[in-house]
Amino acid sequence: MPNRLHPALIGFAVLVYLFLMGPLVIVFGAALSDTTFLTFPPQGLTLRWFERIFEIGAFRRTIVTSVEIAFLATALALLIGIPAAYALNRYRIQLPAWLSTLFVLPILVPEIVLGFSLLRLVAVGQSAPIFLTLLIGHTLIVLPYCVRVISASLASFDFSIEEAAISLGSRPIKTFFTIVLPNVRSGVIAAFILAFITSINDVSVSLFLTGPGISTLPIQILAHVEQFFDPVIASVSVLLMLLTVAVMAIVERTLGLTFLAK
Amino acid sequence: MTHPLAVEHLTAHYGTTKVLDDLSLSVGAGELVSLLGASGCGKTTTLRLIAGFLEPTAGTITLGGEDLTRLPAYKRHIGLVFQNYALFPHLSVLDNVAFGLKQRGIATAERNKRARAMLERVGLDQLADRLPGALSGGQKQRVALARALVIEPPLLMFDEPLSNLDAKLRVDMRVEIRQLQRANNTTAVYVTHDQEEAFSISDRVAIMHQGRIMQLDTPEVLYQRPANAFVARFVGFENLIPMKVTARDGDDVTAQAPGGVALALPKARFGDIPDDFVLAARADGLAVTADPDAKGLPATLGLRTYLGRAYQYQCETEAGPLIANGPLSSPLELGSVARLVPVPDQCCVLRVE
Amino acid sequence: MLKRFAGWTLSAPATTLVVVFLVLPVAATITATFIEPAGIIAPYQAFFSSGFRRTVLWRTLEISLITTIISVAVGFLTAYVVARSPGRIKSLLIIAAVFPLLTGVVVRSFAWLIILGRNGILNNFLIGMGITDEPFSMLYTQGSVIVAMVYLFVPLMVLTLVGVLENIPDDVVQAAASLGASPAATFRQVIFPLAVPGLIVGAVLVFTGSFTAYATPQLLGGESQMVMGTLMYQRAMVAFDWVSASTIAAIMVVVTVAVVLFMTRAARRLNPMAT
Numbered sequence: 040m041p042n043r044l045h046p047a048l049i050g051f052a053v054l055v056y057l058f059l060m061g062p063l064v065i066v067f068g069a070a071l072s073d074t075t076f077l078t079f080p081p082q083g084l085t086l087r088w089f090e091r092i093f094e095i096g097a098f099r100r101t102i103v104t105s106v107e108i109a110f111l112a113t114a115l116a117l118l119i120g121i122p123a124a125y126a127l128n129r130y131r132i133q134l135p136a137w138l139s140t141l142f143v144l145p146i147l148v149p150e151i152v153l154g155f156s157l158l159r160l161v162a163v164g165q166s167a168p169i170f171l172t173l174l175i176g177h178t179l180i181v182l183p184y185c186v187r188v189i190s191a192s193l194a195s196f197d198f199s200i201e202e203a204a205i206s207l208g209s210r211p212i213k214t215f216f217t218i219v220l221p222n223v224r225s226g227v228i229a230a231f232i233l234a235f236i237t238s239i240n241d242v243s244v245s246l247f248l249t250g251p252g253i254s255t256l257p258i259q260i261l262a263h264v265e266q267f268f269d270p271v272i273a274s275v276s277v278l279l280m281l282l283t284v285a286v287m288a289i290v291e292r293t294l295g296l297t298f299l300a301k
Numbered sequence: 302m303t304h305p306l307a308v309e310h311l312t313a314h315y316g317t318t319k320v321l322d323d324l325s326l327s328v329g330a331g332e333l334v335s336l337l338g339a340s341g342c343g344k345t346t347t348l349r350l351i352a353g354f355l356e357p358t359a360g361t362i363t364l365g366g367e368d369l370t371r372l373p374a375y376k377r378h379i380g381l382v383f384q385n386y387a388l389f390p391h392l393s394v395l396d397n398v399a400f401g402l403k404q405r406g407i408a409t410a411e412r413n414k415r416a417r418a419m420l421e422r423v424g425l426d427q428l429a430d431r432l433p434g435a436l437s438g439g440q441k442q443r444v445a446l447a448r449a450l451v452i453e454p455p456l457l458m459f460d461e462p463l464s465n466l467d468a469k470l471r472v473d474m475r476v477e478i479r480q481l482q483r484a485n486n487t488t489a490v491y492v493t494h495d496q497e498e499a500f501s502i503s504d505r506v507a508i509m510h511q512g513r514i515m516q517l518d519t520p521e522v523l524y525q526r527p528a529n530a531f532v533a534r535f536v537g538f539e540n541l542i543p544m545k546v547t548a549r550d551g552d553d554v555t556a557q558a559p560g561g562v563a564l565a566l567p568k569a570r571f572g573d574i575p576d577d578f579v580l581a582a583r584a585d586g587l588a589v590t591a592d593p594d595a596k597g598l599p600a601t602l603g604l605r606t607y608l609g610r611a612y613q614y615q616c617e618t619e620a621g622p623l624i625a626n627g628p629l630s631s632p633l634e635l636g637s638v639a640r641l642v643p644v645p646d647q648c649c650v651l652r653v654e
Numbered sequence: 655m656l657k658r659f660a661g662w663t664l665s666a667p668a669t670t671l672v673v674v675f676l677v678l679p680v681a682a683t684i685t686a687t688f689i690e691p692a693g694i695i696a697p698y699q700a701f702f703s704s705g706f707r708r709t710v711l712w713r714t715l716e717i718s719l720i721t722t723i724i725s726v727a728v729g730f731l732t733a734y735v736v737a738r739s740p741g742r743i744k745s746l747l748i749i750a751a752v753f754p755l756l757t758g759v760v761v762r763s764f765a766w767l768i769i770l771g772r773n774g775i776l777n778n779f780l781i782g783m784g785i786t787d788e789p790f791s792m793l794y795t796q797g798s799v800i801v802a803m804v805y806l807f808v809p810l811m812v813l814t815l816v817g818v819l820e821n822i823p824d825d826v827v828q829a830a831a832s833l834g835a836s837p838a839a840t841f842r843q844v845i846f847p848l849a850v851p852g853l854i855v856g857a858v859l860v861f862t863g864s865f866t867a868y869a870t871p872q873l874l875g876g877e878s879q880m881v882m883g884t885l886m887y888q889r890a891m892v893a894f895d896w897v898s899a900s901t902i903a904a905i906m907v908v909v910t911v912a913v914v915l916f917m918t919r920a921a922r923r924l925n926p927m928a929t
Contacts, residue, residue: 044735044738044739048731048734048735049735051731051732051735052731052735052736052747053730055728055731055732055808055812056732056747058751058805059750059751059754059790059805059806059808060750060754062762062765062766062768062769062805063753063754063757063761063762063765063804065765065768065769065775066761066764066768068766069768076773077768077771077773078773078778079768079775080770084788088852093840096741096812118667120670121668121669122664122665122667122668123664123665123667123668123669125664126660126661126662126663126664126665129660129661130660130661130664133658133660133662134660134661134662134665138669141669141672141677142668142672144672144676144677145672145676146677147910147911147914148680148910149862149865149866149903149906149907149910150866151866151868151883151886151903151906152680152683152866152889152903152906152907153676153679153680154902155683155886155890155899155903156676156682156683156903157675157679159679159682159683159686159896159900160678160679160683161675161679161681175671175675176675178671179671179672179675179676182668182672183670186668213742222667233703236756239758239839239871240757240758240759240760240761241868242758242760242868242869243867243868245867246868246887247887247890247891257758257759257760257869258759260760260764261760261869261872261873264764264767264873268767268771269810272764273764273768276764276765279757279761280756280757280761283753283756283757284753286699286756287749287752287753287756299857352828352832353831354828354831373831374828374831374832375830375831375832375833375834375835375836375837375840376834377832378834379830379832380832381832383825383828383829384825385823385825387823387825387826387828387829388826388831389826389830389844390826390848391844391847391848400830400833400835400843401833401834403843404833404834404835404836404839405834448829448833449832449833452833494724504872620734
């Protein structure tokens with residue numbers, strides 16, 4: 040194209056990307072350092088900090104809790120989010136406009152306020168088990184992703200296809216599973232992934248909803264950093280980054296990476 | 302201000318695919334030439350090369366003697382009307398039209414005056430303060446036209462400007478475009494895939510295929526005397542029949558069609574006829590008759606359809622399947638045998654390629 | 655038979671969850687601050703009469719504002735380059751922005767601990783270069799919090815704005831060129847005005863995100879750079895002063911909602927595509 044980018048602009052973008060990638064590379068290097076303190080470039084190479092993660096009980100337990108909560112919250116949010124997204128698109132005329140705003144509220148309301156309110160009203164007020172409260176909190180914060188992403192794919196879905204299936208004798212519920220759902224498959228996958236990763240990485244809601252015996256991995260990392268400054272944290276971080284890579288690989292396999300560009 | 306456009310030996314690639322192959326085209330001052338063809342034929346590429354949005358791999362583009370080939374788009378001063386109008390959504394109709402004048406450093410009062418005058422010419426002066434989002438398709442197209450014309454460009458180009466409008470409006474707009482172009486005597490290049498539109502609006506039409514111009518001529522010549530089989534099919538010669546000359550005597554040439562039938566073709570209509578040639582005929586160019594003695598191709602009639610002015614038949618012949626029309630007065634049945642008689646005025650002679 | 659209510663029925667579970675576990679608890683937290691025996695606005699008087707808490711509020715606003723301005727500027731220029739890059743490079747750049755975005759806040763903030771710490775890379779580098787003998791204390795300053803916050807939000811900004819810029823049709827940009835606008839004039843008169851609504855939306859995300867952040871200021875600001883989020887946690891979980899924590903929560907909600915409403919209205923007013 041005759042309209043070329045100014046070299047200074049390109050140089051600036053390169054610097055920005057170095058700024059974005061650098062710290063993550065540094066974490067990676069620090070995780071491999073054969074020292075008891077965090078340093079970069081790594082001095083000596085070792086994988087012992089990765090083994091060390093699993094020797095620390097708190098890490099073992101919180102990893103399990105985080106994965107459990109992420110799976111359950113995502114599943115729950117999809118279970119209630121898919122019908123909601125469907126209703127918002129299919130029955131747009133009979134539903135008020137504020138309903139779709141309601142489903143975005145968990146993003147709009149500061150998470151830390153949500154976490155604190157759940158602690159006050161649900162965990163303490165209703166003496167609900169902390170695990171259950173944590174699950175509710177996570178379901179809430181991932182719900183907007185489920186509703187919005189699936190809504191977006193339903194927006195381009197032609198509902199006359201569904202009517203065609205019903206006119207051919209398919210029952211409505213069956214039609215939903217055989218006709219509608221397969222056509223928004225990519226939306227469901229994307230919603231699942233976004234929700235899962237959001238839950239795994241969450242700090243602000245979990246912050247108030249952890250107690251003795253129950254905590255999530257990010258909260259455990261915060262607690263650990265306050266006492267120790269060893270490469271174990273870097274190696275946990277690398278584990279989380281590997282999870283991100285895995286997630287992106289799944290997206291690439293199923294939807295193509297251009298999907299992320301949207 | 303009007304200048305001739307000359308495009309010489311233009312070649313262009315998208316990556317490694319050649320999309321334009323040694324294309325030459327000259328448009329006289331004040332002339333309107335259409336580039337006509339199916340999508341992917343290179344017509345839009347040619348327009349974008351002239352506009353400066355693409356760079357050619359070879360060839361030159363000159364306008365009024367000035368070489369534009371390496372000039373950036375914004376220095377070419379070519380008025381461009383886009384398929385999707387490409388109005389600036391954040392600017393009022395007036396500011397849209399005045400945009401080009403602003404780039405030329407013309408003072409606000411003066412450019413608004415000129416923009417308003419141009420809006421008046423396209424009948425939109427009452428809408429000057431609206432945003433483009435509030436306009437109908439036809440109004441948007443008029444704004445786009447006004448915006449391109451107000452800078453008084455030496456060359457005006459249209460990229461399928463009417464394809465998003467409904468049929469009635471399309472006809473009105475093309476008359477309006479032609480009138481404005483004539484009145485300003487602006488050299489113009491018009492890209493379209495619509496044959497009727499191209500023929501009705503243009504001084505000359507270039508029919509394009511696979512990055513090359515197949516024929517460049519006036520609509521009349523293209524319609525009646527296509528130069529090759531591609532153009533013949535394009536302008537509606539559905540039947541292409543290979544023929545061999547058997548005798549040349551006086552005013553007629555006698556030629557043999559597949560199946561051995563001899564047909565007489567008047568020299569006055571067809572001019573020079575090579576020994577081997579293709580007779581191209583529209584459906585109207587082959588008259589269907591039940592008369593077994595008529596000098597025509599023997600055919601078995603297939604499906605008959607009603608066209609309002611005639612019946613059309615799908616025919617099986619020695620020369621393959623053909624389409625021919627017969628009179629309303631004597632409908633013929635499926636499966637009957639008939640003769641297809643060439644009507645000289647509706648036929649033309651093509652060289653074998 | 656129940657067709658008229660089908661929409662309501664299908665959305666009922668999600669609606670119930672949000673109303674019961676978000677709207678009601680948050681509303682209760684906020685109302686609690688107005689029904690104190692000491693008087694209806696007593697908790698707020700207490701908050702604003704404390705010099706320390708006023709400083710915290712002011713510092714949080716300041717950090718959020720600076721973070722927003724830097725992130726928007728850096729994000730916009732970068733997004734412009736990304737959007738104008740050729741196909742393959744563009745998708746690579748987008749992936750490179752998605753990766754940090756999907757990596758958690760804790761990990762990304764922690765990375766800056768390694769860089770800015772007393773024995774961190776930056777200090778080692780400065781000492782190694784002979785620029786300084788003594789390590790600087792860069793951690794637990796307003797600067798360290800801002801750097802990490804900008805780091806947090808630039809990818810979000812880039813991705814939001816690439817979307818915005820790609821929505822500007824190519825032919826509109828070409829139309830500007832055909833009318834004689836130089837690349838710089840096109841940027842100023844066409845691309846930037848069309849991107850403004852997107853810039854505002856992005857700015858809202860960054861501002862509210864920074865204003866309510868916890869992990870980053872906790873890790874990089876600590877006690878000495880307390881912000882609203884860390885102060886709220888401290889009041890609730892260390893001092894067990896829930897009234898005071900609720901007051902902070904209420905202020906956060908009010909500021910967030912006010913910023914969102916004001917800015918989205920501004921974005922809508924400035925958005926020509928909406929009409």
